[in-house]
Amino acid sequence: MTEPLEVGDIAPATASGTWAELGGLAEQLLGVVQSVDGVIAVYPAQPLWQSIAGAALSVVTGDAPALITLTDDDELLAVKTRIAVGTSRPAPAVAREVAEAVRRHLLPRPAAVDVSVVKVGA
Amino acid sequence: MTGSPAAQHQLDLVPDALLAGRAADGDTAAFEALARRHGPLMRATARRLTGSLADADDVVQETLVQAWKQLESLRDPAAVKGWLLRIVGSRSIDHLRKRRNHADLGDVENTVDATSPPKNKDPETNAVNSSRIEALKAALAKLPEEQRRCWVLKEFNDQSYEEIALTLNISPASVRGRLARARITLARTMEEWR
Amino acid sequence: MNTTSDTLECGHSLAELSAYLDTGQIADPVHLETCPECQAGLASLRHLSELGRELLSSDVADAGSGTDDWMQSILDNLRLELRPGRSIPLQSGNPNDTLWETEGSISALIRSVADALPGTAAGKCRLHGDVATPGAGITVDVEIAVVYGHPMEERAATLRQELAETLALHTELTIQAINITVTDVLEPPKPASPADPTTPADATTPADPMTKEQP
Structure with a gap:
């Protein structure tokens, strides 16, 4: 299964119940990312223009774009996030710390974390 | 994108048609100059349509994203202002529908001007x-x-x-x-x- | 408009007059010219249109200038979304992780450093070289405008130094050279004039390069 899961997704009733689990997890991970020193903002993991392209859909759902996406391919849980960092700490160090914090939170489950720094400075 | 004062300074004198043409070619500084030029009108319209300043800013941002993506479809670059305003119109209406569907906030018009800034700085x-x-x-x-x-x-x-x-x-x-x-x-x- | 019904005593409706106002077309133009009822209705609608234009001006004035913070923050978001540029890899602590900085985030950082210097404003900014390969030599080209009266050579030297430090701190790029070109000399800022949204030349007050928004 390689369905992207979004924060706040309503979990469909699946046999495994994984969707519901991952939905809650994405929300937890958002908190984990935000609490890393130097992170000043978390942006929708999917770029805005893609969400706009799907505006017709969001008109119906009214959902805000997901800040962290999770994709579960059964072996690795892929986590994707885009962040802005301040200038008080080196940006690469903050990015590494974000990845480590996410990984630590998910233990013992193996994860592949993708962190993009899309803004440096206020 | 170069949105620096230097770039703005030069582009402020360039007419809409030229800016729109350059923006369609991928010149982001030209696009930003257009955004700055027509931003207040777009914001004012969106605010009157959506009833709130915060929504108006969302609408202006969404409008600019859509405009950037669709600039190539603009046949007459000189008509860019009206084109932007039409996008503001439809995005504002979308915004209202979305909000209506998402949470029943009651009558939007009741919130009109709730965030009105001080009027008329001009004492005259x-x-x-x-x-x-x-x-x-x-x-x-x-x-x-x-x-x-x-x-x-x-x-x-x-x-x-x-x-x-x-x-x-x-x-x-x-x-x-x-x-x-x-x-x-x-x-x-x-x-x-x- | 002193009638309480939508139909005037002459038999014509206010709706017809409203459409006439927009299209210039009406079934009986001769009647319109001579009918005092219709003329009064039209005058009232025109008066309303006039008020509508005043409301628009007032709303546009309230909306602020296109060079204000609200527009700046929208444009910052757009840059982030529309021009992320190339992805610059960062070393990660785990082989399963992929860490990146976007080229756009680095360009914006460079611009903010240039903008923060007194009397200078950033123009174009480019990273040349293979940013996707760790260790590859990168050249930074920055164009700046300097406000008339500020020492250009000194500004350029200071900027080069500050950029070197900032890039060493916030990127893992191997910077080989930082080329700074002064492309413009700006007039010292003048007092802002009121913006008029209808005439392009006046629509945006040129930003004051001396006013820094950076902390």
């Missing part, structure tokens, strides 16, 4: 004049929503009946009727007020 401004404007705002806020939308799209955006019809997904005849009713109500209110 005629008090009578500004209170007439306030009266019009109040009358506008009391209109049925569809009528108000038609009126704003006509008077602020200068859209044709056909364009308004497309934006609101109603027939041009309905636009004509709603606009007339809006004007009659507003004109009467303003006459009484005068």
